[in-house]
Amino acid sequence: MEFCPTCGTMLQYELPHMGRPSRFFCPTCPYVCYIENKVKIKKKMHLDKKDLEPVITDDDMKNASQTDATCPKCGHGRAAYVQFQTRSADEPATIFYTCMNDTCRSTWRED
Template structure:
């Protein structure tokens, strides 16, 4: 947001149709042209960070167990952990891990 240095009113933007883009003051004759010469001095490549799990495998070893069937293999038992991932008035999120040694599938229940 730009303001007029003469009268202090907020400047309005005028689209570039017949001339260059500019800001102008609606009450006084002040005009400021927008400079289109933008230069990128240095490009920096972003590096993706490694995604770290919320719970490790050791966290599920001593976790409570429940009769929740695995959606992948159908094994009837799963360990679960809970964490508040949304706002305080929302229910906590449950993270399940299948107790079948061959499967080990992990899934989330948001309800």
């Protein structure tokens, strides 16, 4: 939003018409601000993605408690688990499991 520097009223936008450039104008006073249609990009920046750190590391799961839970991927009957409160306090905790089968090591969660 742009405001008139003279009277403080919110400026209105007018589309270009018959060779006249687009502009902001004040509906209460004679203030007009023409808009230049050409935009120049001065500098291009390359954005780098940050490396994501896992919330639960393999060391956490190696030291975690174990339970009888069936892996949905390989069917192994033992898994390590960690509980986190991922939602509000009146909701139950989320349980993250890791399969204890050395060839599988898949992870899943139970809300």
